Amino acid sequence: MKVELTNTPFLTASEIGELASGLDSLHGRVLKAIERLQNDIDTRKKAAAERWKLVDLTTAERNRFVEKETFAAIGQIKDAAAKEIDAFYKQAGALYHPLMAQKIYYESPVKVLAREALGDERRSNYLQQLSLAGPAELAHFGQLAVGTKNKALAAAVLSRLDALPVKERPFSPNEFATAMDLDTFIKVREYLKIGELRLQGIILAIRTWKQGRSNPINTLGLALRSQKLDMKVLDSLEDDDHGRDE
Incomplete structure (x- = not known):
């Protein structure tokens, strides 16, 4: 059996947990940012609708002007948020790639036991x-x-x-x-799963918002609801993350 060797640094379960925790925390910040941006859009749309109510127009004309103004507002908000969104992608990649690279060391309990x-x-x-x-x-x-x-x-x-x-x-x-x-194998398996799901959640939330769909956060919740995680491991990550913030 021929094996191709790589220069992937070996990380401990604790270090892998920190990467997963970082993605979990980033996921929460992304959802809050998307919610804030969506609220900005909703507020601008509501303001436009209220303003055009005062103008003597037909319903069709009023709706057309509201839609045009809302479209312009969405463009402004998205342009203003471009750097913030791009930063989220970069942060996610910086955490996700080294996390997933650890699969070569933890892909089976045999590999973990061999190092014990x-x-x-x-x-x-x-x-x-x-x-x-x-x-x-x-x-x-x-x-x-x-x-x-x-x-x-x-x-x-x-x-x-x-x-x-x-x-x-x-x-x-x-x-x-x-x-x-093996506790190490079990924990790392969950950390990798958390990392996968959190990256999916980040990408889905941003993509859904960019596509202009309503309730991007609800869409995200529906997409991830069927996924199964070990909640004890997830809770421990969140507790560790809160501890660092305090």
Whole structure:
């Protein structure tokens, strides 16, 4: 198997969480900005309608003048907000790209487990003791690692497991790593999911507003309502973000 190596910096789960938290916070700021801009448009539209009510015109003429004035107002508001919106895109990209780049390190529980206790003397000792272990003995120690959450032992079992012919393995590396229920893998998986959804939310909110659709925030809510996130992880990110603001 040939693998292409990249110069992608390795980030810890905590550092990845900070990127996801940044996107989550940015998402909230974007929604507030879009809401403010939409309110500006609605206010200008209402003012135009009130002003043209005082002019002696037919309903069709009045509506045409209101629409023309509103269109001009929307153009002015969008032009004035262009730099702000562009900054949102740049900030989102600066957070999103390094976040998604971490997939090469966290795309499977096997990769995460393989790094556990790296350089730890216990892992080296376990690996030496398991060097001649057969399938039955390896199965026992694999179960012991899962039952005791011993990551150093689990990493050693994984190394020995990889050395065995596929037919002799008591379980697959992925089954074993998944059974370890690694907190780091679970958290990073959610951080990546949050990052994906928040970027989608930012792009959708801005695009919807630019297209002049009514209630861009409601449209966004409908689009993301069906998505599932681990709310405990999301809440922890928001708590961390609030803590930094205080």
